[in-house]
Amino acid sequence: MTTIPTPSSSAASSSTVASFAASEPVIEASGVSKTFVVRRRAGLLRRVKAEVRAVTDVSFTIRRGEMVGYIGPNGAGKSTTIKMLTGILVPSAGTLRVAGVEPARERLALTRRIGVVFGQRTTLWWDLPLRDSFSLLRRIYKISATRYRENLDRLVDALDLGSLLDVPVRQLSLGQRMRGDIAAALLHDPEVLYLDEPTIGLDIVSKTKVREFLRALNAQQGTTVLLTTHDLTDIEQLCSRVMVIDKGTLVYDGDLDGLREHGESERVLVVDLERPLPPIQVRGARVLRVEGPRQWLCFPAAASAAPLVAAIADRYPIADLSIQEPAIETVIARMYAEGRAS
Numbered sequence: 001m002t003t004i005p006t007p008s009s010s011a012a013s014s015s016t017v018a019s020f021a022a023s024e025p026v027i028e029a030s031g032v033s034k035t036f037v038v039r040r041r042a043g044l045l046r047r048v049k050a051e052v053r054a055v056t057d058v059s060f061t062i063r064r065g066e067m068v069g070y071i072g073p074n075g076a077g078k079s080t081t082i083k084m085l086t087g088i089l090v091p092s093a094g095t096l097r098v099a100g101v102e103p104a105r106e107r108l109a110l111t112r113r114i115g116v117v118f119g120q121r122t123t124l125w126w127d128l129p130l131r132d133s134f135s136l137l138r139r140i141y142k143i144s145a146t147r148y149r150e151n152l153d154r155l156v157d158a159l160d161l162g163s164l165l166d167v168p169v170r171q172l173s174l175g176q177r178m179r180g181d182i183a184a185a186l187l188h189d190p191e192v193l194y195l196d197e198p199t200i201g202l203d204i205v206s207k208t209k210v211r212e213f214l215r216a217l218n219a220q221q222g223t224t225v226l227l228t229t230h231d232l233t234d235i236e237q238l239c240s241r242v243m244v245i246d247k248g249t250l251v252y253d254g255d256l257d258g259l260r261e262h263g264e265s266e267r268v269l270v271v272d273l274e275r276p277l278p279p280i281q282v283r284g285a286r287v288l289r290v291e292g293p294r295q296w297l298c299f300p301a302a303a304s305a306a307p308l309v310a311a312i313a314d315r316y317p318i319a320d321l322s323i324q325e326p327a328i329e330t331v332i333a334r335m336y337a338e339g340r341a342s
C-alpha cells in the first residue's frame with residue numbers, strides 16, 4: 001500500500017483543522033479482517049458453505065480532528081468496515097479501537113461517543129415530527145437539558161431546520177431529511193462522526209449545504225469525520241486525506257495529490273505561443289491538440305513541470321502557460337478498472 005504523508009501532516013493542509021490534527025489517535029485499526037460465511041446453492045437442493053472475504057488485513061490510524069474520505073467501488077468493503085467501527089459487526093481478525101474503546105465489546109459506551117449517518121436510510125422515526133425524534137434521542141442518550149437545548153439551537157440554526165421541526169419525517173424531502181439525520185447524529189456531541197453516503201440523491205443546493213455544514217463542524221468543533229461516498233466532489237471539498245479500499249484491501253492512504261500520482265494519470269500543460277507553430281517537440285511530453293497559437297501537451301502527473309517548461313521556453317516563443325490537473329474521477333476510475341493494488 002502507498003504511504004504518502006502521514007495522516008496528521010496531510011490534514012494540516014486545512015489550517016483550521018491543523019490545531020486538532022496534531023492530537024492523539026481516535027480511530028485505530030490494526031490488521032482487521034472480516035469474513036462472512038454464506039450458504040450457496042449447489043444444485044437443486046444442495047447448499048454449500050462459502051466464505052466471502054469482505055475486508056482483509058486493513059490497518060490505519062485516524063487522529064482527532066481529521067476528516068477522512070473512505071472510497072472504493074461497490075462491494076469493496078466500506079460498509080463492512082464502518083459496521084465494525086460502530087460495533088455492529090465483530091472483526092474476524094485484528095483489533096479496533098474507537099475513542100478509546102473496543103467497538104464490538106463496548107458497544108453501549110461507544111454509542112455515546114460516536115454519531116452515525118446512513119444516507120440510504122433514516123435513523124429518525126418516520127411518523128414523528130423531527131422535534132419528537134430529537135427529544136426521544138435526548139432520552140436515549142441521556143443528554144442534560146441545558147446541553148440538549150444548546151446543541152439543538154446550534155444544529156437547527158446551522159442546518160436550517162427551524163421551519164421543519166414540526167413536520168413528520170415522512171413528509172420531508174430527501175435533503176431536509178438528511179439534514180435532520182445529521183442533526184440527530186450530533187445532538188449528543190459525538191467525538192467521531194461516520195457518514196455513509198451523506199449526499200446520495202441530493203440536489204446540488206442540498207449537497208452544498210451539507211458539505212458546508214460538515215466543513216464548519218470539523219473546523220469549529222474538531223469532530224473527527226470518516227466519510228464514505230461515491231461522489232468524489234465530497235472528497236475534494238471536504239477531505240485532506242483519502243483511503244481507498246478495493247476488494248477488501250486498503251490500496252491507498254494519503255492526500256489527493258498523491259492519489260493522482262498513484263493513479264499514474266497525466267497532467268496537461270497548456271502553452272500559448274506568440275504565433276501558430278507546428279506541434280511542439282519536447283522530451284517527456286506529447287502534444288494532444290493544437291488550436292492556433294495554443295497547444296495542449298500531456299505529461300506524467302508525477303513528473304515536475306519545471307524542466308518541461310524550461311525546455312519549451314528554450315526553443316519556442318511562449319506568451320503564457322498553465323497546468324491542468326487530472327480530474328480525480330479519471331484517476332479513481334482508472335484505479336478501480338485496473339484493480340491497482342500496492
Ligand SMILES: Nc1ncnc2c1ncn2[C@@H]1O[C@H](COP(=O)(O)OP(=O)(O)OP(=O)(O)O)[C@@H](O)[C@H]1O
Binds near residue numbers: 053054072073074079
Ligand atoms: N452480511 C453479509 N453476508 C455476506 N456477505 C456480505 C455481507 N455484508 C457484506 N457482504 C459482502 O462483503 C463484500 C463487501 O461489502 P460492503 O457492503 O462492505 O461493500 P461496500 O464497499 O460498502 O459497497 P457499496 O459501495 O456497494 O455499498 C461484498 O462482497 C458483499 O457482498
